[in-house]
Amino acid sequence: MRKLIIFTDLDGTLLNHHTYEYEVVKPLIERLKSAGIPVVLNSSKTLAELETWQQRLGLMPPVIAENGGVILLDDGKQGKKHLIGMPYEDIRSYIKHLRKANQWKFEGFGDWTVAEVMNKTGLKSADAVKAKEREVSEPILWMDSDENLEAFKEGLEKEGLILKRGGRFHHVMAGHDKADAMRYLTSHPPFECETSCKVIALGDGENDLDMLCHADIAVVLPPAKGEALDVENAIYAESEAPLGWVESIEDILQQEGV
Numbered sequence: 001m002r003k004l005i006i007f008t009d010l011d012g013t014l015l016n017h018h019t020y021e022y023e024v025v026k027p028l029i030e031r032l033k034s035a036g037i038p039v040v041l042n043s044s045k046t047l048a049e050l051e052t053w054q055q056r057l058g059l060m061p062p063v064i065a066e067n068g069g070v071i072l073l074d075d076g077k078q079g080k081k082h083l084i085g086m087p088y089e090d091i092r093s094y095i096k097h098l099r100k101a102n103q104w105k106f107e108g109f110g111d112w113t114v115a116e117v118m119n120k121t122g123l124k125s126a127d128a129v130k131a132k133e134r135e136v137s138e139p140i141l142w143m144d145s146d147e148n149l150e151a152f153k154e155g156l157e158k159e160g161l162i163l164k165r166g167g168r169f170h171h172v173m174a175g176h177d178k179a180d181a182m183r184y185l186t187s188h189p190p191f192e193c194e195t196s197c198k199v200i201a202l203g204d205g206e207n208d209l210d211m212l213c214h215a216d217i218a219v220v221l222p223p224a225k226g227e228a229l230d231v232e233n234a235i236y237a238e239s240e241a242p243l244g245w246v247e248s249i250e251d252i253l254q255q256e257g258v
Helices: 023-034 047-057 088-102 114-121 125-131 146-157 176-188 208-213 244-254
Strands: 003-008 039-041 064-067 070-073 080-083 106-108 139-141 161-163 170-174 197-203 219-220
Touching: 003 176, 003 244, 023 039, 023 047, 023 244, 039 064, 047 064, 047 070, 047 125, 047 161, 088 146, 088 170, 106 161, 114 125, 125 208, 125 219, 146 161, 146 170, 146 208, 161 208, 176 197, 176 208, 197 208, 197 244, 208 219
Parallel strands: 003 039, 003 197, 197 219
Antiparallel strands: 064 070, 070 080, 106 139, 139 170, 161 170
C-alpha cells in the first residue's frame, strides 16, 4: 500500500472559519500519528502562527506557511527554513507604490496595528502579533472596484507578483502556491516518496485549489460564503470544519483499510 500523507489548510478546513474550534480533530490526529500518517499544515498563516497550531494539535515539522512560500523542515534542532517567496519588505514597498500612484483603496496587515488585526480576523492578541510576522506574503482587504482590482493584478504581474483569494483576504505574493510546497516535500526528505506515496489534501478556499488539484485524494470543505470549489473527482464534506475534516478523513481511512 502506498504511504499516505495529509496536507491540510487550517482556516475553514481544520479550524472552524468563525470560532476557530478544533478540539474534535485531536483524537483523530493522535490516531494518524499512531498509524504513521503525517499531517502537514499548509496554510496562508505565518510560520509563527503555525508553530503555535502545531503545538496545540501535537504536530511536528514539516509545516508550510504563507501559501507555499515558507517551508519549515525538521533538522532535529530548531528547524530549517526553505523560502520560495519574495521578501515581505519588497512586497510591501511595491504595493504601497501602486496604491499611492493609482489612489486605490485597500489595506493590508502591514497597515494595521495589532488591535486592528484582531478586529479584522477575530484573533486574540498573541495570535494577532504572530499573524503580523510575515515573510513572503501580504493579506489585503480590497475596498475598491472590481475594475481597479483587475488593474491592480496587472500591476502586480509586472513585478512578478500574483493575487490569490483566501477565505478572508486577498493575498499578494510571488508566483508560488500550496502545491509547489507540497510537491517539494514529496520529492525531498523527510518524505522523498513522489509516486510511492498517496497525497490527501483538504481545503476550502481559492488559494487551496492548486493543492487540491495536484493531490491523489482531494477533500473540499464547505466555504464560509459562496459556492464550494469545483475540483474534479473531489470528496465534498457535508459538515463545516472541523467536523467535516474528521468525517472525511475517517471515510478515507476506512476506504484505504487503515
